[in-house]
Amino acid sequence: MSNSIKSDKPSQSPKTSGRFATPEKAAQEKNAPLIAHIKKIGLKVVKTDSSK
């Protein structure tokens, strides 16, 4: 008899349920953890001066 051992190591990539009603919903759900992570780190988009 074997015991199943579940790892509690968090995944570095999002887990998804796989199937979604629309591509837009799949895309949104897929990237939700990434966007939450970026929001936590903070991100400011800066436009550089391209005229120089």
Next chain:
Amino acid sequence: MNQPFYNFSILNQALRFDFLSVGKKVVPKSILYTKTEISNLYSLALVDVYNDGSSDDICVSNNGDMEKILVTVFQTFSIFFTNYPDSIIAFQGSTPSRTRLYRIAISHELANINKVYNVWGIAGEIYRPFEKDHNYTGFLFSLKTINIG
């Protein structure tokens, strides 16, 4: 990047690109750029589309054309940035192995990519300019006129 890529349809104000992956089978796919709550940040996803209109982001098609698909995704960058030049794209793989695959693909084309785009890797709690042989959990792309603070 002059490798072959799939023809695609441009939809939804250049936020969605549909194409057919033609390998062992024919698989409809969508490349989607999704506006996020962070100003000027869009997320990028590649998903399979089923006949009923539903979608799957984690399905492994094993269609034998991954390189051609990645080149197709890259081709959509220029169209996206033409329409949204002040934006940054964020993405990662739906599994760690796919994220690794994207890292390898970016590394392989880094010299060409850097001519046009800034690329950062997400490493823990920081962003770093993308370097080969470093592990990242996600990636950011922008035009050269854009930086992150």
